[in-house]
Amino acid sequence: MDFSFNGYGLVLLFFGTLTAVLAIYIYKRGTSVVRWFGLMMGSNAIWSIAYGLELSSYTLKQALFFINIEYLGIATLPLNWFLFCLAFCNKECWYKKPLNLILLLIAPITTLFMVWTNPMHHLHYKDVKMFFDGPFPMIKIYPGTWYHIFTVYFYLLLACGCYLIFNKFRSSDPIYRKQNYSILIAALMPWVANITYLAGLRPLGFIDITPFAFILTSFLILLGIYRFRLFDIVPIAREKALELMDDGFLVLDKKHRVIDYNSSLYRYLNLSKNQKIVGQFIGELFPKHLDFVKKIESGFSGKMDMQALVEGEMIYFEAEILLLNESKINEAFTIVKLQDLTAAKKDALIAKEQALELEKVNQLKDRIFSIIAHDLRGPLVNLSEILKMVSYNQVSQEEFEKISPELSKDIIYTTDLLENILHWSRSQLQGFGIQKEFFNVRNIIINEINYHLPAATLKKINILHDVFPNEIAYADVLMFQIVIRNIINNAVKFCNEGCEIVITASYQRNHMLKICIKDNGVGIPKATMEKLFKDENVSSRGTQNEKGTGLGLMICKDFMSRNDGEISVSSEVGKGTTFCVLVPTGD
Known part of the structure; x- marks a missing residue:
């Protein structure tokens, strides 16, 4: 070439x-x-x-x-x-x-x-x-x-x-x-x-x-x-890194206006993604967080916890503020990182609730053991001693007839106590399942009236009901039966001679059946009402000195919540008490 x-x-x-x-x-x-x-x-x-x-x-x-x-x-x-x-x-x-x-x-x-x-x-x-x-x-x-x-x-x-x-x-x-x-x-x-x-x-x-x-x-x-x-x-690196991050980032100039941000920032703001952010002042983006805005304007560098209601949901996040004013940069800039802590907060709240629930269960367990050690042991010891005295002819027929009513009360109390403890213990067992089914409410109520009829007859109490034959509910039958039994038992216990207990049932909205048990007994004082259903040991003597365990209503509340139902009470001292139970109909 x-x-x-x-x-x-x-x-x-x-x-x-x-x-x-x-x-x-x-x-x-x-x-x-x-x-x-x-x-x-x-x-x-x-x-x-x-x-x-x-x-x-x-x-x-x-x-x-x-x-x-x-x-x-x-x-x-x-x-x-x-x-x-x-x-x-x-x-x-x-x-x-x-x-x-x-x-x-x-x-x-x-x-x-x-x-x-x-x-x-x-x-x-x-x-x-x-x-x-x-x-x-x-x-x-x-x-x-x-x-x-x-x-x-x-x-x-x-x-x-x-x-x-x-x-x-x-x-x-x-x-x-x-x-x-x-x-x-x-x-x-x-x-x-x-x-x-x-x-x-x-x-x-x-x-x-x-x-x-x-x-x-x-x-x-x-x-x-x-x-x-x-x-x-x-x-x-911006699109490769910042845009893929879940944390929100924004960069502010020396006048605290937004000059850059990533798309994750929108989850912390009540703004649609087509709204302009660049050029807005930090106070315009966070109008309800004045402390946060003041810290940025004052040149603060550090972290602070924040929360905001975004699209109807409360979110919790941590704001980390970093002020850049190095010799390599022409002007002062502020970088803000927003880290979502909602999941961590919810987990912490769940853990706290679980800890409180566990503490309540432990307290209830301790109370049950205390009841077993004292209230359950006492009547059984008394019954055992009386039987020994009868066997040794140390008690005459007349004396036995005098103490038999009290002995009968102790046996009834002990039976009710054992029944409640056993049912509660069974419900707390791991793997215990609620067996919901359709059942006739009227039949359950009639059975419970018959169960309490002897005690009511002794106190000359009338128990009436106005429940139609085809009132159907959908729940665990045994749990519902225990709830009704405890409420009727309380009504009988706190009624004077000649009182009346009326049981009614009516359909409510949202496919619920409302069963109310109303008595005209002594009523419940306001101070005692505030403690009911709150895992506190509320135990009072009946009108004829009948003893109570304080467990019944707590068990009733637990059982109703497990069956998607509710229990409520209204009372006036001297005029009586009404307990109402809402139970699903399954429609």
Whole structure:
């Protein structure tokens, strides 16, 4: 080959070779984004080296040979530039679609085919001539139809890439101003150079200054990569890291206006995602958190707990405030991180409730053991002693008849106590299941009236009911029976002679059946009413000194809640008491 080296060609050869070495180095050591930049530098290196050899060629045939090599770089350079911009702006998903990538590859492949087969059709170049009237031989190209088509493709990809970069940095904060300027200036340089060449403004004759401009572009972006660490911080890491975080982040300028944020911030605000946040003052975003706003305005750095009602749900979060005022930053900035603690708070509340529940169960267990040790043991010991005395003829028939009523009361009390303890213990067993079923409420109530009839007869108490035969409920039959038994037992216990107990049932809204047991007995004092159903041991003597355990109503409340029902009471001292039970009907 015959070469006539000149200054322009040697400059292109030198910088083209340097670009090629850097392209290989960057591609091997860089991330996916930097690798696309390395491929773009590789395309530029091929163009520059081959163009330098073209400018140093002395014959037309040799120059055309290097032009064919140049187009390996020229055809792929806009494509690699566009793919680099897509990756830089975190839009890799676009070119990862096979159809989109195929569409992008059609133009470069067709261009190479047109250039290499141009002598057969002259669609890319109408004519190519070598001129020797300058300081060195130069080729003049007469563009063909495909040349203009490729030029449109070239500019279209350059324009799309520049738009992506401009849109990327348009809303970025001033912390990264130097990085932004370097890449924006670098992106515009090839435009200026190529437009100048195509417009006929050619200070160097027929020499195309576009590859020189691309060399400068590459080195400016390279400066951004290693001087300003362009790809180590925002904007590349921003979408890769901040946008994937559950924590909310926002950056404030020295006037406490929002200049950047991530999408997770919306979960802490009562704002829709189409509402503007950039430019708003921190007080406008958090109008109900004046302490938080004041701390930011005062330059506070640290953490504080907060809560807010967002979309009808109370959320708990921790705000960490960091004031940045380092020498490397032009202005003071505040970074705020909001960490959602709702789940942790709920877990803590659940744990606290479980601890309280466990404490109540333990207290109830201790109370039951105390009752077993005292109240249950006492009547049994008395019964045992009396039976011994009877067996040894130490008690006469008349004496036995006198003490038998009290003995009967003790046995009834002991039986009721044992029954309640056994049922409660059974309900607390691990794996205990509630066996809900449909049952006739009237039958249960009649059975319980008959059960308490002897005790009521002794006190001359009338027990009436107004319950229709087909009143149906859906619950655990045994639990419901225990609840009704305890309430009737209390009514009998706290009624004077000649009192009346009335039991009624009526359907309520929401598919519930309401059973009320009303008596006109002594009533319940207000102080005692406040303690009922609150896991407190409330035990009072009946009108004829009948003893109580204090367990019955607690068990009733527990059993009704397990069956999705309720129990309530109303009373007036001297006028009587009404207990009402709501039980599902299963409709």
